[in-house]
Amino acid sequence: MREWIRVFKAGLSVENPLTILMIGLCATLAVSTQVQGAMFMGVAVIFVLVMSNTLISAFRKVIPSEVRIPVFIVIIASFVTIVDLFMKAFFPPIYAVLGIWIPLIVVNCIILGRAEAFAYHNSVWLSTADGLGMGVGYSIVLVVLAFLREFFGSGRIEFFGQAILKMPAGYAGPTILMMFPGAFILFGLIIALMRWLNERSSTRKAA
Amino acid sequence: MSAISHYMLLFVGAALINNILLTRFIGLCSFFGISNSMHTAFGMSAAVIFVMMMASTTTWIVWVFLLAPLGVGEFLYIPAFILIIAALVQFVELYLRKYSPVLYRAMGIYLPLITTNCAVLAAATEVAKPGFFKMAMTYNYTIGEALVYTLGISFGFGFALITFTALRERLDIAPVPRVLKGNPMSFITAGLLSLAYVGFAGWFGL
Amino acid sequence: MKSSPLRLILSVLVVCVVAAAGLAATYAVTAPEIAAQEKAAEADALRGVLPDAATFEPVDDAVLIAAQELAGDSKVDAIFRALDTSGKQIGWGVKVGSRGYGGYINLVLGLDRDGKVSGATILTMNETPGLGTRIQTEPSFLEQYLGLPAGFTEKDVKALDMISGATKSSRGVRNSVVVTSIVFDQVLKDAGEVR
Numbered sequence: 001m002r003e004w005i006r007v008f009k010a011g012l013s014v015e016n017p018l019t020i021l022m023i024g025l026c027a028t029l030a031v032s033t034q035v036q037g038a039m040f041m042g043v044a045v046i047f048v049l050v051m052s053n054t055l056i057s058a059f060r061k062v063i064p065s066e067v068r069i070p071v072f073i074v075i076i077a078s079f080v081t082i083v084d085l086f087m088k089a090f091f092p093p094i095y096a097v098l099g100i101w102i103p104l105i106v107v108n109c110i111i112l113g114r115a116e117a118f119a120y121h122n123s124v125w126l127s128t129a130d131g132l133g134m135g136v137g138y139s140i141v142l143v144v145l146a147f148l149r150e151f152f153g154s155g156r157i158e159f160f161g162q163a164i165l166k167m168p169a170g171y172a173g174p175t176i177l178m179m180f181p182g183a184f185i186l187f188g189l190i191i192a193l194m195r196w197l198n199e200r201s202s203t204r205k206a207a
Numbered sequence: 208m209s210a211i212s213h214y215m216l217l218f219v220g221a222a223l224i225n226n227i228l229l230t231r232f233i234g235l236c237s238f239f240g241i242s243n244s245m246h247t248a249f250g251m252s253a254a255v256i257f258v259m260m261m262a263s264t265t266t267w268i269v270w271v272f273l274l275a276p277l278g279v280g281e282f283l284y285i286p287a288f289i290l291i292i293a294a295l296v297q298f299v300e301l302y303l304r305k306y307s308p309v310l311y312r313a314m315g316i317y318l319p320l321i322t323t324n325c326a327v328l329a330a331a332t333e334v335a336k337p338g339f340f341k342m343a344m345t346y347n348y349t350i351g352e353a354l355v356y357t358l359g360i361s362f363g364f365g366f367a368l369i370t371f372t373a374l375r376e377r378l379d380i381a382p383v384p385r386v387l388k389g390n391p392m393s394f395i396t397a398g399l400l401s402l403a404y405v406g407f408a409g410w411f412g413l
Numbered sequence: 414m415k416s417s418p419l420r421l422i423l424s425v426l427v428v429c430v431v432a433a434a435g436l437a438a439t440y441a442v443t444a445p446e447i448a449a450q451e452k453a454a455e456a457d458a459l460r461g462v463l464p465d466a467a468t469f470e471p472v473d474d475a476v477l478i479a480a481q482e483l484a485g486d487s488k489v490d491a492i493f494r495a496l497d498t499s500g501k502q503i504g505w506g507v508k509v510g511s512r513g514y515g516g517y518i519n520l521v522l523g524l525d526r527d528g529k530v531s532g533a534t535i536l537t538m539n540e541t542p543g544l545g546t547r548i549q550t551e552p553s554f555l556e557q558y559l560g561l562p563a564g565f566t567e568k569d570v571k572a573l574d575m576i577s578g579a580t581k582s583s584r585g586v587r588n589s590v591v592v593t594s595i596v597f598d599q600v601l602k603d604a605g606e607v608r
Contacts, residue, residue, distance in 0.1 A: 022390065074290065085282060180405070
């Protein structure tokens, strides 16, 4: 169990796919305009990651290594399609916002990367932990980024059309945050901040 | 509108105004991963143009003659298209290694990276299954339009990649605050570059 | 362990067949739901722009094609006759889209019998949230198109307000309204009415 927790935690911190490994960026910057959309995207990624990791590790002994990549791709693509169809059927407004990013989860480097690097060599139990940890680590960063962009960019956080958090009236935020360039700049500043905090804590420890 | 200007607009729209990297965020992984030297940027751009053209042609044919008539496209297009791309990349790699060592040396090592490049899947899906991107076109693409559109997207990809690499090479020798050095500064630069592409949106009232 | 080619082909094949079967099953479950959702969204929008209508029926293909030829850069997806409870025609519902900032903005416009705009609703769009989406979140923008008389031209509409900072999104809506006016003037007026 301790091993399970260690693997799970790695995805959140030291191996965080977004801020440390810097993979799977495309979708992150594109869907982080809304907290609500970001949360659904996070759930979709967690589902695909956990399911594909579990399944691939369960069958790791029967998948011949020469054809493992095509097999992984088909498995991942199937789970992505399942998410795609279910979201289209039961949450059409959110599907309209996330749009192409749901199908594009299939080429999200995180998922194929974890299948190849972790699930193909580890037990089912640990692979589930890895999928969950990576997925949650991804979602946290995504939702934080979305919160900053939506709250400061548009001055309100909306869920299903209801504003649940509002800036005082008359607030005119920098709309650039909501646009594409703002996402790049904000994300750059966030990694710089994290790096600064890391450096500070390590020099303290050294002192 | 004459045929030539129709194709020109399609090309410019795909390459600059809807630049896949800087205004759509598609294909960013490779954008940051390989933009540290001009040599790799050119190799990757060439490989992307090559693979994208082949992938889009194939997915278009598969969609029009196989998936759509059978009525299974709605739920099989994701696995089908990604498998086509993966197989194609593998095939091109084998072929180049055997018959064209020069080309293989120039872009061989980038080929495996392209399988998981979102830009290729996005472009291939857009031309085969229109409305995917909600971009320039909504009615079905003809094969000619599909080719011109893909060419535009892949040129836009290469153009953005090469300009960005040039900027990054300059940044390496510029005095940048220590915490911003490397990745953070690259993101901020990409933001400013993307701001420039927002300006293209006013062109031709597209 | 080196696997035999037969085993390689077989394992890929098995995975593909299982995946395709699984997806076909998922699709069978979700497809009716997806169709129902789309239909409901369309029906809601039509009822919203023509509140007095009881039923909507699509026009003949010939009328739709004639309308589509006039659309130019915009697109006309569907045209409906709006009928009241007694089956008398009271107006038209038009599904129309024009390019905004992030792709097509699809609207449903309602016209009364004389071609006056009776309602406008945004069906789908891909505009920048919080910026371009103000064409929807600020009701006064769409409301200014209501009551425009039949046969208005681009010149009449140009005097109306745009949303500052969202010029391209505003223009997308405006183009759709103008196209609808042209379609009414040149096609629907002559297409006659049922019963």
